[in-house]
Amino acid sequence: MLLQGKQLTAEQAHKNGIVDKVAEDVVGEAAALALARPPSPVSKHPVPHASKFYVASSALEQGLLAATRMTPGAVAPFSIISCLKAAYSKLSFEDGLRVEDEEFSKLLHSVQSAALRHLFFAERLTQKVPGLDGSQAQPLRRIGIVGAGLMGGGIGMCFAEKGIPVVLKDAKQEWLDDGMKRVCALWASQMKRGRISHDKFRRLVGLVKPTLSYSDFSDVDIVIEAVPEIMDLKKQIFRDVEQVIPPHALICTNTSGLSIDEMASVLTNPSRVMGTHFFSPASVMQLLENVRASQSSDRTLATGMAMGKKTVLVGNCDGFVATACSHPTAQRPGCFGRKVLTLIRSMLLRRPLAWQWGRWRWATLLVKRSSGSNARPKVT
Numbered sequence: 001m002l003l004q005g006k007q008l009t010a011e012q013a014h015k016n017g018i019v020d021k022v023a024e025d026v027v028g029e030a031a032a033l034a035l036a037r038p039p040s041p042v043s044k045h046p047v048p049h050a051s052k053f054y055v056a057s058s059a060l061e062q063g064l065l066a067a068t069r070m071t072p073g074a075v076a077p078f079s080i081i082s083c084l085k086a087a088y089s090k091l092s093f094e095d096g097l098r099v100e101d102e103e104f105s106k107l108l109h110s111v112q113s114a115a116l117r118h119l120f121f122a123e124r125l126t127q128k129v130p131g132l133d134g135s136q137a138q139p140l141r142r143i144g145i146v147g148a149g150l151m152g153g154g155i156g157m158c159f160a161e162k163g164i165p166v167v168l169k170d171a172k173q174e175w176l177d178d179g180m181k182r183v184c185a186l187w188a189s190q191m192k193r194g195r196i197s198h199d200k201f202r203r204l205v206g207l208v209k210p211t212l213s214y215s216d217f218s219d220v221d222i223v224i225e226a227v228p229e230i231m232d233l234k235k236q237i238f239r240d241v242e243q244v245i246p247p248h249a250l251i252c253t254n255t256s257g258l259s260i261d262e263m264a265s266v267l268t269n270p271s272r273v274m275g276t277h278f279f280s281p282a283s284v285m286q287l288l289e290n291v292r293a294s295q296s297s298d299r300t301l302a303t304g305m306a307m308g309k310k311t312v313l314v315g316n317c318d319g320f321v322a323t324a325c326s327h328p329t330a331q332r333p334g335c336f337g338r339k340v341l342t343l344i345r346s347m348l349l350r351r352p353l354a355w356q357w358g359r360w361r362w363a364t365l366l367v368k369r370s371s372g373s374n375a376r377p378k379v380t
Contacts, residue, residue: 002084003067003077060084075112079103126312129305136302138248140164144220146237148179148210151254152226154282157183160207161283162308167209167216176210183208186283214244221246222303224276226254234258235266242267250300252276260293260316271297274304277320286310291320 023029264270275291
């Protein structure tokens with residue numbers, strides 16, 4: 001728990017002996033518990049023999065090895081191990097506290113601490129888009145997805161896991177069957193590992209409706225296309241979708257770099273269009289790169305920003321921002337969206353931001369678009 005930063009529920013903490021009691025009336029029951037027991041200073045608690053055995057058997061080193069594999073480059077696990085070793089050693093309580101103070105101070109003033117604090121505020125700042133209000137977002141009660149491949153199925157899983165029914169469409173029955181098999185296999189794997197129950201597995205599968213017909217999109221609130229990166233194919237899908245969906249429904253594309261304005265040009269109402277660029281595996285990766293098209297309405301953008309992932313809003317240009325992070329010299333910096341924190345590289349690599357604070361520092365800075373579309377952005 002310490003090395004991986006896992007959170008426990010109150011019941012789990014009680015079961016593991018971390019808390020004495022789980023109470024409804026916190027003040028009253030806590031006071032009664034305190035009065036019923038004599039004072040027991042932490043400094044007087046003996047170290048359990050089992051804990052000493054764990055230290056002697058190199059259990060801490062094994063835990064450290066596992067933690068460093070999960071978060072390569074992180075320094076905090078080493079400090080945690082140092083504190084635990086001090087607690088289990090023959091040091092006095094006061095000397096043990098000094099070890100904790102030294103390790104805490106070292107971490108507090110480290111580059112990684114600064115980077116993680118930057119990431120904390122950066123993630124929250126990306127949710128705040130000037131001119132957009134969360135109340136503008138429309139409710140998503142039913143989702144339509146075109147393309148049952150790896151991305152389409154993964155996007156469908158994202159919404160189904162939030163309890164939202166999904167209509168998953170593809171052009172051929174065999175493609176649709178393969179997509180549903182993949183989705184079911186992923187949830188079955190979670191069930192096998194104990195992450196979801198059998199009942200939840202059945203509920204999730206029941207929320208995804210496979211179809212070959214666009215007519216099943218007649219009551220959806222949003223359609224996300226996730227087909228191969230072929231402009232003519234995407235345009236045709238936009239035309240077909242517009243014929244059947246309700247007037248309020250949005251049309252989004254999962255393209256990773258094609259012009260969304262060109263796709264929207266075939267619609268009678270292009271204001272309902274924006275890019276929603278998910279990353280693979282979509283059911284796991286938290287990043288969602290929303291792309292503002294030239295005619296995207298505030299309602300459209302607000303809905304995209306409220307999809308429940310770590311969202312960033314970027315401008316409509318070649319490669320958007322994620323591809324620009326992968327190929328920084330190949331993209332025009334002026335196309336980065338206004339007030340976008342390009343912390344995308346860290347989230348894509350799923351590594352600690354601090355690990356790349358030096359090498360990829362440019363990709364974690366606050367980028368503001370200058371007045372001209374091709375002007376060099378201001379970096380603060």
